Amino acid sequence: MSHDTLMNNYFNPNSVYTEKDFRCRFRMRRHVFKRLLHDVQHVNPYFQQKLDRAGRPGLSPHHKVTIALRMLAYASPADAMHDTYGISKSTRLDNLVEFCHTVVQLYKEEYLREPNQADMDWLICKAEDRGFSGMIWSLGCMHWQWKNCPT
Template sequence: MRRHVFLRMLDHVQAANPYFRQTHDCTGQASFSPHQKLTCALRMLATACSADSLDKSFRMPESTAIENLGQFCCTIVTIYGSHYLRAPKTDDLDRLLKRAEKREFPGMLGSLDCMHWQLKNCPTGWQGSFSGKTGKPTIVLEAVADFDTWI
């Protein structure tokens, strides 16, 4: 039986970065559990919620939530970057083109998705350069993924 993707990711993250292992301070008080840290980071990325909004549900202060997200992102890039975040090779492109052609999408390499993400704390001097259609500062996030969710 295959393990749940969350638990596999938790194992990978804990093995790659000691930050995600539970520790105890000098008084014996346990730190946040690896499950809390991973869930908090995933929630922030999935729902684009602010770090201070997690205080009630995770009892994690804003500064810790921000540190946690940074550790998570760096760790994910370290673990999966060489496979999923690399430039495609010729054989990769051939495989993708053949698969797309079978599905009657000749010439398609992947699916592109974009979203505007509002910058809450954009420096005042940069706001004119990053104004979106709503007049508020935003950046555009773009992602391309193939059939294997390779970004």
């Protein structure tokens, strides 16, 4: 039942929540989530749906990825999501570990590495276009005057 709710809320055509809602709740665009889901399913069999010991379908791949992302995006403790997903704390922790290992395996060469000169040049250009010259050298941007800063 929770899989159907998740699908109706976020993934089915005419879903309850808009793309903007999705991005707010998942901290990424829907197409990025779908790419991530596709990639982890093809690399790690853990993210494929299986039957449980009673012969019922286990957690869906959408559920597994959603749970891991929610824990990471909101710094949710494992025992805080029992009411929402009805999954034990140990299963959620195992799921998170599998997800993190899979993401590192998949993307470490492309995204989880030291930036090269081309990356730095691109970042500097983007920052300067947005009025943040010198941003790379001052990652905190502490020299920038923030008009809405409360202090």
